[in-house]
Amino acid sequence: MTSRIIDLLRVGQPAQNVTVQGWVRTKREQKEFCFIEVNDGSSLVGLQAILSPDLPDYANQIKRLSTGASVEISGSLVESPAKGQRIELQASQITVYGEANPETYPLQKKRHSFEFLREIAHLRARTNTMGAVFRVRNACANAVHQFFQDRGFLWMHTPIISANDCEGAGELFTVTGLDLKNIPKTAAAEIDYSQDFFGRRAFLTVSGQLEAEIMAMAFTNVYTFGPTFRAENSNTSRHLAEFWMIEPEMAFCNLDGNMDLAEAFLKHIFKSVLEACPEDLEFFNQRIDNTVLATAENIISSDFPRITYTEAVSLLEKADRKFEFPVAWGLDLQSEHERYLAEELFKKPLIVTDYPSAIKAFYMRQNDGEPDDRKTVRAMDILAPKIGEIVGGSQREERLEPLEQRIQQAGLPVEELWWYLDLRRYGTVPHAGFGLGFERLVQFMTGMTNIRDVIPFPRSPLNAEF
RNA sequence: UGCUCCAUAGUUCAACUGGCAGAACGCGCGGCUGUUAACCGCGAAGUUGUAGGUUCAAAUCCUACUGGGGCAGCCA
Incomplete structure (x- = not known):
């Protein structure tokens, strides 16, 4: 029976009659025998196999082996006499499924730039870094479902095709x-x-939120986790035209409950992935960003500071540095402001709440008893070092009349949102939720600087080849 | 979309102020009794992104185009 390499390495014991299948990462040919490292995607580290000349058709088989070739190898797992690995596979039989002509195979053993790898996205998953990224991405996705399922949230499949263009979340x-x-x-x-x-x-x-609100009004706690699309001409390391979003929505919940959930959520994800992919995270820490592990520990163990927008503005006004963009109550926080707060002042993710209503979406709950020029809404953004806004959420406006007013003020067609308003007409309830960009989460966790390198097939302006 | 930087061997990069286009890795061949993204020797590999222009002479200067990076806006 075929074993996955990760299982053999975890047990780490000699065994008879072992078969592995995978792709050759490197071949080291000696006078007397040959070493190859085989990787099957199950782990960062591959399995070293020793091929000796008494293998049938040795000389010919060795020639067919090169970086990228696919093989099946059977033999005995033995303790390795050399440093570098505990066990290795002494081959008694080898089958080369497919050769990879070394003259034309674009992947070499050494490092490539991520820009180059994006041009060969059909092969880049076979590299160390991309392998680690996509294992972590998978572990993240698994942790997302686990977190919500453990808390009784229902996963709701909101539509990918929508006739609703009223949300105002960007180009469609x-x-x-x-x-x-x-x-x-x-x-x-x-x-x-x-x-x-x-x-x-x-x-x-562009978002499943409004549909999620519908379902929360029946199931209390729900979440969406699926692809969303923006036709923005955004050329940055933090934006994609197609990305995955996670949007929990909770009935009978206010902003505090919303923040509590978001914070517990991030802590859970980091903890789970640390447990599921320790070698991969160690790799990121070593090769990509040496703060990855410290950041993860920091997220898990420390509370996120919570400040209001108004407090944030006064902290920025007091900041001992110059900003390119002005800071004043009523203006939105710019990237540089968010980064200052998260990276320099607090040095950890923080939550900023109660933004001016003029700069936030129509569905956010208006705070009561404020003067007209200081109106705020029950919004919250979690700002993380390096990537900025990672979570955006709010308590929703559950009162019919203020909601209608806000829709009108925003210049949106009230009649088309009749079904959304019906939720306030019949059995309305305070509710709240947030949205989180899945790729940004994976970026945050791995330290990968470009969002196009944390999704297998990135969609961005002028890029849809693979 | 704006600002900015960049495009040279398969890859990553050099080439000073315009003057013979190089190195490392990868690849090929040879060597090596246990290697670790091995090591040692030799070799092949280029219309310098595309199209024009300036010049005795252009990888280098100018113009346009194409593609990419970074930052910003929009946001997640």
Whole structure:
């Protein structure tokens, strides 16, 4: 039976009749015999196999082996006489499934730049760093579900195609079945979407939040975890056109409960991934960013400071440094401000609450009893060192009339949100939730600086080849 | 989208102020009794991103285009 390499390495004991399958990472040919390192993706470290000349067809098989070749090797696991590994595979039989011509195979044993690897995204998963990234990404996803399932949250599959463009969360991708060579037009010479597949204009979703609110009004606690899309022309190391978002939504919950959940959530994810992928995180700490492990420990053990927007502004005003953008009550915090707070002042993630209502979304709960020029909403952002805003959430406006007012003020069509308003008409309840970019979480955890390197097939402007 | 930097061997980078395009790794061949992204020797490998321009002479200077990085905006 075939073993996964991670299992053999974890047990670390000699054994008979072992078979592994995988891809050759490196071949070290000696006069008398040959070493190869085989990796099957189950762990960062591969298994060293020793091929000796008494193997059938030795000379020929050795020639076919090179970095990238796929093999199956059977033999005995023995204690290694040399330093570097506890056990190794003494091969008695080897099958080369597929060769990888070393003259043309683009991956070499040594390090490549991430920019180069993005051009060969179909092969980059076979590298150390990408292997570690995608194992951590998987462990993260697993931890997300575990966290919510343990707390009785229902995973809700919100639609990927949505006709709702009222959320105002950025540019949308239009989904159409219209014949682009012959687009039907209205009398006003505009595209006639009434003839389109859905009888109206449809988009790829930018967020499952409004739908999650619907489901929370029946199941109390729910979460979404799926792809979302933004057609923004954003060229940064923190943005993708297609990314995965996690959005819990809780009925009978206020902003404090929301913050408590978000903080417990981040702590749980870091803890789980540390347990699931210790070697991979050690690798990131060594090769990518030497603060990764300290950051993880810091997240798990320390409380996140919580300050209001108003307090944040006064801290920034007192800061002993110059900012490019002005700081004043009413203006949104810029990247440089968020980074100053998280990286220099607090040196850990912090939560900023109660932002001016003018700069926040219509669905956020208005604070009571404030003067007109100082109105704030029950919003909260978690700001993390290096990547900035990692969580954005709020208590939602559960009162019908203030919500209608806010929709109008935002210039959005009240009639199209009739179903959202119905939630306030029938059995409304204080509720809250937050959204979290999954890739940013993986970035935060691994120290990878470019978001395109924490998703297998990144979608960004001018990039959709793989 | 704005600002800015960059594009040279398969890869990562050199090439001073415009003057013969180089190194390391990878690859090939040879050597090596246990290697560790091995080591030692030899070798092949280039229309300097594309299109124009200036010049006796352009990788180097100018223009446009294409692609990429960083920062910013939008946000997650």
